[in-house]
Amino acid sequence: MPEPQHLHDVLVHLRRIIRATDLQSKRIVKACGLTIPQIMVLRAIEELGDVTVRKISDNVSLSQATVTTILNRLEERKLVERVRAQKDKRIVNARLTEEGSNVLLTAPPLLHEKFIAEFDALENWEQTQILSSLQRVALMMDAEHLDAAPLLDINAPNT
Numbered sequence: 001m002p003e004p005q006h007l008h009d010v011l012v013h014l015r016r017i018i019r020a021t022d023l024q025s026k027r028i029v030k031a032c033g034l035t036i037p038q039i040m041v042l043r044a045i046e047e048l049g050d051v052t053v054r055k056i057s058d059n060v061s062l063s064q065a066t067v068t069t070i071l072n073r074l075e076e077r078k079l080v081e082r083v084r085a086q087k088d089k090r091i092v093n094a095r096l097t098e099e100g101s102n103v104l105l106t107a108p109p110l111l112h113e114k115f116i117a118e119f120d121a122l123e124n125w126e127q128t129q130i131l132s133s134l135q136r137v138a139l140m141m142d143a144e145h146l147d148a149a150p151l152l153d154i155n156a157p158n159t
Contacts, residue, residue: 014137032106037062039107041070042100045080050093079103 025036032039037060044059045051053071057064071094074080079100085091096104119127138144 027108031108032103034103034107037066038070038074039104041067041074041094042079042096042104045094045096046101046104050083050085050095052091052093056094074100 028034028036028039034042040060040062041056044056048055048059051059053064053067056071057067060067062070071080071082075082077099079097080094081097082092083095085093119130122130135144
């Protein structure tokens with residue numbers, strides 16, 4: 001049986017993590033009118049240029065179905081456009097519009113940047129220990145198969 005204080009502390013820290021990401025998500029929507037996954041997709045297109053759904057999906061670690069839904073919303077808002085590839089007209093690429101580029105300029109810095117810097121400063125064994133523990137927590141919460149990007153706030157470095 002777990003020590004009651006340990007169980008309490010674990011649940012408090014999980015809630016803090018969830019709350020921090022939720023608050024950041026709300027700040028992002030308020031600042032630029034986009035969700036974090038939408039920003040992630042826009043930044044992937046900005047980084048990769050004219051790009052297929054599959055390449056975006058691989059870049060942001062979200063399913064192709066999720067990326068397609070996001071692209072539909074972004075296209076409705078005139079932030080991206082879909083264009084046929086010049087060499088093979090069967091291929092449809094997503095392209096950032098000028099308005100999409102301008103919206104990305106309004107996106108504030110994201111929470112994950114501090115996390116990455118601190119995680120990188122850890123010894124390899126500490127990083128492995130954190131990864132192992134988080135994998136176990138995800139399993140315990142039936143969350144190991146959920147569609148999720150590899151960053152807290154879905155903003156890859158250098159994008």
